[in-house]
Amino acid sequence: MTATEPRVLQKLDGAPWEIEPYLRVGGYEAWRKCLKELSPDRIVDELKQSGLRGRGGAGFPTGTKWDKVLHHRIKERYFVCNAGEHEPGTFKDRYLLKHSPHQLLEGCLIAAHTVQAKASFIYINHEYQEEHENLKKAIAQAKARGFLGKNVLGAGVDLEIELFSGQGSYVAGEETAMLESMQGRPAMPRQKPPFYPTDFGLYGKPTLVNNVETLCNVPRIIQNGARWFTQVGTEKCPGTMLFSLSGAVNKPGIYELPMGTPLRRLIEDCGGGVPKGRKVKAVFPGGPSFAMVTPDQFDLPMDFDSLKKAGTGLGSAGVIVVDDATCMVAQTLKFSDFFKVESCGQCPPCRMGTINLATLMAKIEHGEGTQKDLDSLLQLCGFVKGTGYCTLVTGAAVLVQSSVRLFRHEFEEHLALKRCPYKPAPAGVA
Ligand SMILES: Cc1cc2nc3c(=O)[nH]c(=O)nc-3n(C[C@H](O)[C@H](O)[C@H](O)COP(=O)(O)O)c2cc1C
Helix, strand or coil, rough: CCCCCCCCCCCCCCCCCCCHHHHHHHCCCHHHHHCCCHHHHHHHHHHHHHEECCCCCCCCHHHHHHHHHHHHCCCEEEEEEECCCCCCCHHHHHHHHHHHHHHHHHHHHHHHHHHHCCEEEEECCCCCCCHHHHHHHHHHHHCCCCCCCCCCCCCCCCEEEEEEEEECHHHHHHHHHHHHCCCCCCCCCCCCCCCCCCCHHHHHCEEEEEEEHHHHHHHHHHCHHHHCCCCCCCCECCCCEEEEEEEEECCCEEEEEEEEEEHHHHHHHHCCCCHCCEEEEEEEEEEECCCCCCHHHCEEEECHHHHHHHCCCCCCEEEEEEEECCCCCHHHHHHHHHHHHHHCCCCCHHHHHHHHHHHHHHHHHCCCCCCCHHHHHHHHHHHCCCCCCCHHHHHHHHHHHHHHHHHHHHHHHHHHHHCCCCCCCCCCCC
């Protein structure tokens, strides 16, 4: 396998829920191996050696997380696959749910079995109805073959995976908010520490939560070994990443590339550059919650550590490209409004902060802002950053700070002209 061949995305014949094409490429062999040959500790060891890190945004080492739940003193444990995906510009989990339900299911079975979960769930964005249906059909086919249900493959193990329709908000994808909502409560994050899911998860019991893409990597690691996995990517971020590429590119879509691939390759080779001969003005390399980068940073390697070092982040790799015909104040306002609407309102700094950030952004974009508003905007970012039970408000502040840092002249122009320079001037105004 070369460095650029897909590893997570597998092209299969037939309908995605049909089990036969998946079995023909070695599907469920890793699951069989885990049931019959490997102890849970051996599985965890393999994952640790692979260096797999969570693809849901935080990049936490997967093997370490599994180890924590497996060796927890409390024996009542749960497993939840997080398919809540609701961030603007991120759609890779949807692709996997739709096209690779068996691969995901196999990853879930291995995870649930390894940590000896009492019950296991896939929490799925409620808007993903076709994907939900595909998973349901895939589960039925896998069950008919004895891969889940009672006495799985004659190994004396009983295992079911239940589908749970999510609340459909951005915050509901935050793992502790997701667990709250699964217990019939509002989808609001818990305070961390101390309430990390590995200690205090579903029903207050140790719970393993992993992202869809993370779990889709697992069967292939078990099948091919940790050394195979580490052959691509960087030393600290091995493997590939699914990039959701959107915005001002000719070919938006999902691209699987080795971790550490330069941003340039994604935008120019995969995305085919910017339409209508325009130029790139800025790129969100990890969705709207992380700082933007500019074209002089196109050689940045796309992995968790390199982007963090560069003052931004990979998140779940929702790469949004902005062209030079875009007003950065208007673009920032759009995402500020998103954060305002999606704040669950639990923590005062987030509830008030996201409203005030969006209000000040709107004032400036609509030509009603003053220098004092711009100063207040930046001051507010400093106040709210790092507060809140989850990172939503920090993301909202980072967005504004990065926009002002890189495009201050556009903010100043709005203040001076008392209108958006990207919109036609009203009649009689120069
Ligand atoms: C506001 C917010 C939304 C999130 N949404 C998702 C999501 O939709 N899917 C996801 O897997 N992780 C999401 N996360 C990250 C999860 O809290 C968690 O880190 C992840 O599911 C762990 O899985 P992993 O270790 O496999 O990455 C979100 C985090 C925050 C702060």
